[in-house]
Amino acid sequence: MGNEPQVAVIGAGIVGLCTAYALLERGVEVRVYEQGVPGNGQSGGLWRIFRHAHDDPRLVEATQASRTAYAEWGERLGVEMVSGDGAVALGPSAERRLPLLQRLGVPARRIDAEELAQCHPLLAAYDGPAVLDEGGGSIRTTATIQALTAMLGDRRVGDEVIGIRPLGERVEVRSGGSTHTYDRVVVAAGRGSAHLARTVGLSLPVQHAAHVRLTFAVRGQAPARLATLQDSSGEFGETGIYAAAVPGNTAYALGLSQTTEAREDASLVSSGELGDLAARAGDYVRRALPGLDPEPVDVRHCWVTLLPWGEDGMAVWESGGLLFPAGHNLWKQAPALGRKLAVAAAGQELDPVLTPSSRLGAPTTLSDATVRR
Ligand SMILES: Cc1cc2nc3c(=O)[nH]c(=O)nc-3n(C[C@H](O)[C@H](O)[C@H](O)COP(=O)(O)OP(=O)(O)OC[C@H]3O[C@@H](n4cnc5c(N)ncnc54)[C@H](O)[C@@H]3O)c2cc1C
Structure with a gap:
């Protein structure tokens, strides 16, 4: 690995892998902590559905951005990430x-x-x-996880993160075998995220x-x-x-x-x-x-x-240099979500649509109202 990484990602499920890849796209060095096998948590299995259909127009737009990213990354990495079967x-x-x-x-x-x-x-x-x-289809989960994991090389650490701690301008990450500090940390630990959030006094409503x-x-x-x-x-x-x-x-x-x-x-x-x-x-x-x-x-x-506001709901919680994405059905959202997390982890503002107060994915009548106009 080249320079000491500025950002750590905890979890190599689809959200963590997409975030890490998006950081590398931006030239930001990253270290990814994964306690088990990449893609074997909630992201596990041979398939997922990619669909654009949602009631919240902001979610439809998010899936459009993800579909574009899957196509772009698939072409760059030489794998089909979403089938063309609809x-x-x-x-x-x-x-x-x-x-x-x-x-x-x-x-x-x-x-x-x-x-x-x-x-x-x-x-x-x-x-x-x-x-x-x-534009929908079957997500080729195994090929996608393998391609993104391979891109990480030795940026991936096979270790469990035990503790995270904001230290003013930096964030400390303690894993089983090491302690490092970073500018920002993205906690994409799936079911483990709420647990890690609690250690910094944040209660995710998951x-x-x-x-x-x-x-x-x-x-x-x-x-x-x-x-x-x-x-x-x-x-x-x-x-x-x-x-x-x-x-x-x-x-x-x-x-x-x-x-x-x-x-x-x-x-x-x-x-x-x-x-x-x-x-x-x-x-x-x-x-x-x-x-x-x-x-x-x-x-x-x-x-x-x-999340309490809807089956496809997603959001990102921020606290002292830490970013906590959470939600359901994130395979179809992961590349665009990863790109937005990468922007925030690189020091810019998090897209306001991802803040919990915007309740992205809440069943809304906004779509119907907009369409009727
Ligand atoms: C059966 C099923 C069907 C689904 N169908 C769809 C679908 O059709 N379309 C869709 O878009 N979504 C679908 N989903 C949802 C989607 O799979 C999940 O939203 C997505 O995989 C979540 O990814 P993630 O990266 O957040 O979490 P995970 O894949 O769980 O990744 C988190 C990773 O963090 C690691 N970790 C946790 N704690 C620590 C720690 N302390 N230190 C180090 N590593 C840690 C874990 O080992 C894990 O690998 C489905 C889910 C299931 C279960």
């Missing part, structure tokens, strides 16, 4: 969000049953409202919950094109389904948006609920996706971090 949304919320997407220039449109069958050949017959977001996603094998030949799916229609017995293809389209991973609540000490309130959610996901596959074998081939249980 994101399909079914049901009334898809239709409600469409005017906003179109007004903001997202290439999204209503599609008929025939086109739906082309971009989603695994789906049972459906002729209700369906929207295709052509709630932790657990998710389950199951992977099902595609029957027969893998389709050449396989869009992601968000189903709020109720047509197949569920109103909160999220699903995306794994690389190669040989399997499709699916889960309910519903999570299992956890207490503050991270114990699950109802340990049986994850099993119930998994069973409902399997039943949905039997009803809605005849192109899949309904016996799951893989399962992923994972923690998520939720």
Whole structure:
């Protein structure tokens, strides 16, 4: 590594990796602390959905910036970070969000049953409202994590951060095997961020919950094109389904948006609920996706971090040279969020849209109001 880094990033999940890469883009040296395997926390698994559709126009704009960054970085690093297969949304919320997407220039449109069958050949017959977001798709999580981690080289330290402490102009970071000081520290520690924030007297209003996603094998030949799916229609017995293809389209991973609540000490309130959610996901596959074998081939249980004002809410808390990003569904937001964190970590003002008081991602009627005008 060249010069002693000015900035530390705690956590090599997708948010920490994107922040570190964005700092390097700006010529700012960085050290990344990761206690485990990069990308194996909340960012783990083979896929995520990239979609532009949200009710808050500021979030739509944030995903547009992220989509551009994924394309740019993917080209530079020689990997496909988001598939070009599109994101399909079914049901009334898809239709409600469409005017906003179109007004903001997202290439999204209503599609008929025939086109739906082309971009989603695994789906049972459906002729209700369906929207295709052509800029959406399956995020290639493994390839993205590997490419960004490789860029770090020896800037990554395999160690747990135990303590952080503002020291006037600098911030001290104590890990298992070292103590260093930095100009700024970005705490992108996922579920560990609230814990570290408490050590500097900050209480992040996050709630932790657990998710389950199951992977099902595609029957027969893998389709050449396989869009992601968000189903709020109720047509197949569920109103909160999220699903995306794994690389190669040989399997499709699916889960309910519903999570299992956890207490503050991270114990699950109802340990049986994850099993119930998994069973409902399997039943949905039997009803809605005849192109899949309904016996799951893989399962992923994972923690998520939720903010009180909305499922897609995100914000950054600042305190004495420290920046704490938090929120849910951050894979689709991470590159643009990382770039904004890099600007602030380099000493400029944090984009006000990310301050907690702006409640980015709150379910708002602003989008509808703006569109109606
Ligand atoms: C099943 C599931 C499905 C999802 N689907 C989607 C989706 O379709 N689209 C989407 O955009 N998002 C989705 N999300 C949400 C998304 O995955 C997360 O918002 C995102 O991965 C969070 O990334 P992160 O970098 O903040 O956290 P993490 O990936 O958890 O990274 C934090 C890292 O910090 C490290 N760490 C923690 N404490 C310390 C410490 N003290 N010292 C050193 N290292 C530390 C951890 O080991 C970890 O690697 C989904 C999440 C789940 C669980």
